[in-house]
Amino acid sequence: MSNPIHQNRRALSATEIVTQLSKLNGEQALGWRLIEGALEKTFKFKNFYETIGFVNAVAFIANAEDHHPDLEASYGQCKVRFNTHDVKGISVSDFFCASKVDALLA
Secondary structure (H helix, E strand, O other), X not given: OOOHHHOOOOOXXXXXXXXXXXXXXXXXXXXXXXXXXXXXXXXXXXXXXXXHHHHHHHHHHHXXXXXXXXXXXXXOEEEEEEOEHHXXXXXXXXXXXXXXXXXXXX
């Protein structure tokens, strides 16, 4: 991994997760949520073409960061889920990559 943010990862504590989640979401009511041990957010689009464009952009980020989310794409939406399998929890890498995904639509 070339990005130093991904080195020496560890599972964040519940308090750290809540703090990071608040920073990530800011004032967004429909932001990232903690669901079954992962950061999850569903993004909505006008059509399948826009959805797949988003999926490809997320794939580019994931490849560049060597940190890969679970993606669930369908017509007009894509669910993105980040967690860090090797630490069996949520790490700073998940929040870092989630913020990069959010930036795609900023």
